[in-house]
Amino acid sequence: MTPEQLRDSSLLELFSLEAEAQTQVLSAGLLALERDPTQADHLESCMRAAHSLKGAARIVGVDAGVSVAHVMEDCLVSAQEGHLYLRPEHIDALLQGTDLLMRIATPDNNPGPADIEAYVALMARLLDPLALAAPISTPIAPFMAEDLLQATGVELTMPVLDVEPPTGAPVEPASRARRSTDTGERVLRVTAERLNSLLDLSSKSLVETLRLKPHLATMQRLKRLQNNGLRALENLNVQLKEHALSLEAREALDAARRLLAESQQLLVEKNAELDEFAWQASQRAQVLYDTALACRMRPFADVLSGQARMVRDLGRSLGKQVRLEIEGEKTQVDRDVLEKLEAPLTHLLRNAVDHGIESPEQRLLAGKPAEGLIRLRASHQAGLLVLELSDDGNGVDLEKVRRSIIERQLSPAETAAQLSEEELLTFLFLPGFSLRDTVTEISGRGVGLDAVQHMVRQLRGAVVLEQAVGEGSHFHLEVPLTLSVVRSLVVEVGDEAYAFPLAHIERMCDLEPADIVQVEGRQHFWYEGRHVGLVAASQLLQRPVSAHSQQTLKVVVIREREAIYGVAVERFIGERTLVVLPLDERLGKVQDISAGALLDDGSVVLIVDVEDMLRSVDKLLNTGRLERIARQGSQVVEAARKRILVVDDSLTVRELQRKLLLNRGYDVAVAVDGMDGWNALRSEDFDLLITDIDMPRMDGIELVSLLRRDNRLQSLPVMVVSYKDREEDRRRGLDAGADYYLAKASFHDDALLDAVVELIGGARA
Numbered sequence: 121m122t123p124e125q126l127r128d129s130s131l132l133e134l135f136s137l138e139a140e141a142q143t144q145v146l147s148a149g150l151l152a153l154e155r156d157p158t159q160a161d162h163l164e165s166c167m168r169a170a171h172s173l174k175g176a177a178r179i180v181g182v183d184a185g186v187s188v189a190h191v192m193e194d195c196l197v198s199a200q201e202g203h204l205y206l207r208p209e210h211i212d213a214l215l216q217g218t219d220l221l222m223r224i225a226t227p228d229n230n231p232g233p234a235d236i237e238a239y240v241a242l243m244a245r246l247l248d249p250l251a252l253a254a255p256i257s258t259p260i261a262p263f264m265a266e267d268l269l270q271a272t273g274v275e276l277t278m279p280v281l282d283v284e285p286p287t288g289a290p291v292e293p294a295s296r297a298r299r300s301t302d303t304g305e306r307v308l309r310v311t312a313e314r315l316n317s318l319l320d321l322s323s324k325s326l327v328e329t330l331r332l333k334p335h336l337a338t339m340q341r342l343k344r345l346q347n348n349g350l351r352a353l354e355n356l357n358v359q360l361k362e363h364a365l366s367l368e369a370r371e372a373l374d375a376a377r378r379l380l381a382e383s384q385q386l387l388v389e390k391n392a393e394l395d396e397f398a399w400q401a402s403q404r405a406q407v408l409y410d411t412a413l414a415c416r417m418r419p420f421a422d423v424l425s426g427q428a429r430m431v432r433d434l435g436r437s438l439g440k441q442v443r444l445e446i447e448g449e450k451t452q453v454d455r456d457v458l459e460k461l462e463a464p465l466t467h468l469l470r471n472a473v474d475h476g477i478e479s480p481e482q483r484l485l486a487g488k489p490a491e492g493l494i495r496l497r498a499s500h501q502a503g504l505l506v507l508e509l510s511d512d513g514n515g516v517d518l519e520k521v522r523r524s525i526i527e528r529q530l531s532p533a534e535t536a537a538q539l540s541e542e543e544l545l546t547f548l549f550l551p552g553f554s555l556r557d558t559v560t561e562i563s564g565r566g567v568g569l570d571a572v573q574h575m576v577r578q579l580r581g582a583v584v585l586e587q588a589v590g591e592g593s594h595f596h597l598e599v600p601l602t603l604s605v606v607r608s609l610v611v612e613v614g615d616e617a618y619a620f621p622l623a624h625i626e627r628m629c630d631l632e633p634a635d636i637v638q639v640e641g642r643q644h645f646w647y648e649g650r651h652v653g654l655v656a657a658s659q660l661l662q663r664p665v666s667a668h669s670q671q672t673l674k675v676v677v678i679r680e681r682e683a684i685y686g687v688a689v690e691r692f693i694g695e696r697t698l699v700v701l702p703l704d705e706r707l708g709k710v711q712d713i714s715a716g717a718l719l720d721d722g723s724v725v726l727i728v729d730v731e732d733m734l735r736s737v738d739k740l741l742n743t744g745r746l747e748r749i750a751r752q753g754s755q756v757v758e759a760a761r762k763r764i765l766v767v768d769d770s771l772t773v774r775e776l777q778r779k780l781l782l783n784r785g786y787d788v789a790v791a792v793d794g795m796d797g798w799n800a801l802r803s804e805d806f807d808l809l810i811t812d813i814d815m816p817r818m819d820g821i822e823l824v825s826l827l828r829r830d831n832r833l834q835s836l837p838v839m840v841v842s843y844k845d846r847e848e849d850r851r852r853g854l855d856a857g858a859d860y861y862l863a864k865a866s867f868h869d870d871a872l873l874d875a876v877v878e879l880i881g882g883a884r885a
Contacts, residue, residue: 132227135180139225142169146192146218147429150211154432155443157199157206166214167196173221184236185224191243192217198247212436213239213246215429312455315415322412323605323699326405327718330697332398339391346384353377413602416456420498420505421449423462427469431494434473441491442477444469448498453505454602460579461507461599464572468509468595469494471569476513476593486590488512500601504581504623507597515587518544524553535771545585549573579603580714582680582731608698608717610725611676612691614663617725619698619717624730626677626684628692633671636749642741643749645686647677654686655737656749660712662803673749683734688749698727712736761787761883763804764876767797767811767823768841777810777841777872784873785883794818798826801833808880813842813853821856828857837879841872 149166153159170193177185192214198204220239223229357373365373428444435442453461477483477492484490497508521544525536530547547553549569569585576583581599600606600623608619609628635645636654644651654675658665675686698717703710714729764786768774774790781788789804791797795817801809809827813820820840827833839860840853850861860875 132180135176135182135185136225136227138176139173139185139221142173143218143222144425145169146221147215147426150214150218151428151432153206154208154211160200163196163200167193167200170196177224182224184231184233185221187236187240188217188220188224191240191247195243195247204247208436210246213242215433217243310415315412319409319412319416319604320699322405322409326402326409326605327697327699329398329402329405332394332401336391336394336398339387339394343384343387343391346380346387350377350380350384353380409605413454413604414452416454416602417452418455418458419449420451420453420458421446423453423458423465424449424496427466427496430466431469431473434470435477435492438474439479440473440477441480442473443491443493445493445495446498447496451498451500451505452601453498454600454604456603457505457579457599457601460575464575464583464597465496465507465509467572469496472509472511472513472593476511476515478514482514486514501598504598505601507599508594509597510592510594512592515589515592516545516548516585518589521545521547528553532771541587545587548585549583577731580729604700606698606700606717606727608696608727609676610693610696610719611657611674611689612693613657613661613689614665615690616663617693617719617723618657618661618689619696619725619727620676620678620687621727621730622695624678624680626679629675629677629686631673631675631686631688633673636673645675647684647686652677652684652686653737653741654688654749655740657687657689659740660687660733660736678730678734680731680734683738685734685737687733696725698725700727761785762807762880763787763789764808764810764880765789765791765797765800765804765806767791767794767809767815767820769793769812769815773812773841780872781876784876786876787883794820794823797823801827801836802830806836808837808839808876810839810841810876813840813844813849821852824853824856824858839875839879 146166146169149162149169152162153166156162170189174186174189174193177183177189195204195210195214199206199210204210217239220231220235223231353373353376357377360373424446428446431442431444472494473492477494478486478488480490483492492511492513494509494511499506499508518541522536522539525531525539525544525547526533530536530550530553531539549572553570569583573583576597576599579599580603581597583598584596585593586596587593606619607622609622609625610617610619612618629647631645631654636643637645637651643654645654646652656665657663657676674689674692676689677684677686696719698719701716701718703713703716712729712733713726714732715727717725717727719725764781766774766777766781766788767790768777769792774792778788778790789800789806791800793815794811797809797811798818800806809824811820811823820842824838824840827836827838837860838858839862840858841862842849842853844850844863850863853861860879862871862875
């Protein structure tokens with residue numbers, strides 16, 4: 121082949137596409153052969169893949185590819201003919217040859233001649249029966265798929281060739297590389313930007329067709345009005361027959377009847393045409409959207425390319441036997457979602473191999489098979505992609521988690537000892553939290569499940585961890601199938617429209633005043649055999665309560681795994697299919713809101729971030745700031761209770777003060793430190809502030825100083841309750857602006873309550 125032909129980019133591109141397809145066949149087949157080296161069908165498929173690559177490399181003149189594929193083919197043919205039994209070292213070498221072939225086919229990442237010669241020599245030694253008599257004990261780390269892994273601190277007595285790509289030229293992950301097609305269909309390349317634009321236009325077209333519905337309803341109403349007008353004119357004609365009318369009046373009446381009948385007939389015809397047009401337009405828009413969306417959808421298998429190999433290689437480097445089983449590879453997912461899932465899935469798989477699966481010796485002692493099993497299942501449920509990733513390892517050592525929480529001073533020992541299993545597992549998702557004592561290349565770098573949770577939340581999804589000691593761990597991930605359109609329930613809160621994604625709605629219901637009960641000082645209602653907490657959307661979304669509230673309460677029941685609450689709204693507007701419009705990045709993360717959209721009439725609606733809203737509800741409950749929802753029809757109107765904000769970083773002191781004041785009849789909210797207290801003061805109204813001095817983030821002195829400089833808050837009474845009992849400490853607090861200073865050393869119930877009464881009087885206004 122001439123140099124001109126070698127420079128033909130189309131031929132090299134075809135070779136690259138074929139190399140990608142055939143190396144995937146080789147990787148899958150070799151992993152199967154590692155479990156059963158005598159499977160004839162996998163031996164045949166691997167041999168044919170190597171043979172095809174050798175022929176393709178010869179055609180385009182890539183001699184390195186010919187050499188590597190040739191020795192791999194010789195090895196596989198020997199195994200087919202029964203002259204060679206494939207051992208783990210053979211599989212390792214064949215997998216390295218697969219990686220080498222992919223590098224050869226990747227532009228700007230070709231291996232040097234020395235690498236090719238070393239690999240050919242390695243395969244020659246492996247095929248020599250005399251060479252296999254003595255083990256080769258050169259501990260060289262194997263090349264991992266996608267250059268993701270490097271063994272550390274583990275010696276492997278296997279013949280391995282270091283074929284790492286040069287620095288700055290990593291192998292492109294297969295899930296991001298160009299896909300070959302073997303369906304015979306013609307392929308047209310379209311940029312991702314144009315595809316996104318097409319989907320955006322088709323989404324808007326789908327929503328625009330919905331705007332025809334109100335016009336059609338108006339036309340139907342106009343037809344009814346005109347029909348009523350025609351009947352009224354007929355009745356008038358009957359009444360006038362008893363009176364003598366002039367010829368001109370009779371002709372005018374007949375002309376009016378005729379014109380009205382003609383216009384009604386025309387209106388009926390056009391109304392039918394509009395109805396047919398609206399139906400066809402909606403159908404075509406739906407087909408257009410579905411087709412555009414299908415262009416973006418990819419099988420879930422695209423994100424799995426190389427994962428089975430990665431699990432196998434990582435297990436080998438750690439001296440473990442691990443197998444990955446995958447279900448639902450053909451599940452269709454939006455390409456953007458798919459790309460963003462690759463990193464968290466890779467991390468969870470690595471985590472399962474490193475943390476979950478035990479060594480073969482430990483597994484045998486526990487009565488388990490020596491080979492560990494990781495299962496990954498993908499499916500569609502209620503418009504979501506649901507991923508289930510589980511392993512049959514040892515689970516999470518909860519006592520080790522508890523000790524780590526105490527050592528990192530994340531919780532006092534007394535509190536940590538009372539944490540439930542679910543509460544302990546939530547600490548694993550905190551930034552920098554790790555159970556590793558030493559840093560390795562595989563784990564222990566402080567980037568753990570918090571990164572997984574962050575990436576999943578960016579997809580508007582959620583991840584939950586469950587485990588059973590000695591039986592393994594189970595991760596449940598839910599993410600949208602697509603990020604462009606969401607089906608939602610639109611409601612009205614504070615005279616504005618908000619949308620709740622249907623995927624997070626349990627049900628909608630109307631509550632009568634008698635249905636709302638008080639349980640432990642909070643409002644609940646009975647739902648499916650349990651009391652469900654009731655909160656006001658107006659408080660969560662910081663909207664004014666509507667003056668037109670009705671006696672019947674409209675409630676949206678939202679759920680996220682085990683967390684469930686009823687959110688009271690003013691009105692149900694209805695179900696809508698909304699095109700998601702991302703918020704301006706300059707706004708940052710807007711609390712309880714994920715995105716925006718446009719309704720049929722062009723008005724703006726904000727899409728609720730249900731997971732964020734549930735966290736807001738929990739925070740309101742924990743700080744005691746949850747407001748009661750006024751129940752219409754009640755004959756007793758209670759006088760407003762005075763509100764007190766207690767700011768203290770000590771849970772014991774905080775709760776003691778809260779209960780004392782609640783029992784005396786005050787309405788009490790709490791804050792865990794100065795910053796939390798400052799945020800509460802700016803967003804709500806209080807009659808008194810009780811604060812500690814020494815607190816994280818913002819101390820009490822700084823909090824009081826900020827308060828006194830604020831025009832709205834500067835007249836608010838302030839009481840300081842502190843362990844510091846020296847005169848200079850007392851003077852410092854009073855100089856900052858406190859009205860009363862009470863030392864905790866001399867603290868008792870009556871002293872606090874008497875001081876509160878002295879400052880703001882009794883509990884009722």
